[in-house]
Amino acid sequence: MPIGKSTKNKATAFAPATIANVGPGFDFFGFAIDGIGDRVTVAKATMTGVTISSITGDGGKLPMETIGNSASVVALKMLEDAGVDFGLELVLEKGLPLESGLGSSGASSAAAAVATNAILGGRFTPEELVEFARYGEDVAAGAPHADNVAPAILGGFVIVRHGPQQEIVRLDAPKGWFVAVCHPHAELSVKKARKVTPESASIRQLTVNASNAAAAVVALKDNDIGLFGRAIMSDEVVEPARSGVIPGYHEVKDAALVAGASGVSIAGAGPTMFAVTGSRVRAEKIGEAMAVTWKHLGVEAEAYACRFGAEGARVVK
């Protein structure tokens, strides 16, 4: 469906959860998953600026002030750029747990961008929407990383090519790949996870991570889930540091592998973990094994089986 295809007075968009980093792809790999996500409704208002009229599903934790909330910041930036003489009232329905590693702030930012674009007559391209949505990540995480917002908007699997001019490279995900996503009832802020992430890596670690990231992309193109799994489990820099702040990480990873996962890693900044596999039934079994392991360790957890590389954000009303 085209993003924001007509001018409306009110629009609602849904944006999916996303899994960023994907092992050696720190800050540059991300993919969308189906089933869970956030919804944002925007309605034209006579007052300029963006006012948040309600937020649900966040347990009262998210800020209602325009400049402190990812969704409203994105909408405001778009209105300013478009130079329109009206404002917006915004309703945010959180379907994703906060600070979970499932791209929660990215989904709110992406849904706000797509809904606002519908009000603006679809004047911005999907790539421009990714740029706007990055402002929301800056507010939430203190870093304008695009590895959640790009797949949240574009769907599929995304490579954020870093350089003087950042470029988004999108791949269709192979059909028939599934993800077990297991979310422990614990929060880990992106800010905290970034603090424990090393600031530099050795040349040997660079070789390991870069070669495995390259292999993961080839595996996607060749529909080789075995290679993909091995490649995403070869992260010598971020996983060793961040697994230390996820209680039970190694036990849950082992449980997923014993249950048949092709590869397992941290979802985004964590604490959610994900495992890839070639069937929905196996993804359900793997998710259950992960959740049971966490529960044995005294941590409540829930698991989902999702399609790998699902559709991106879209207008739903």
Ligand code: HSE
């Ligand atoms: N790339 C970001 C990080 C993703 O790991 O800090 C956060 O969801």
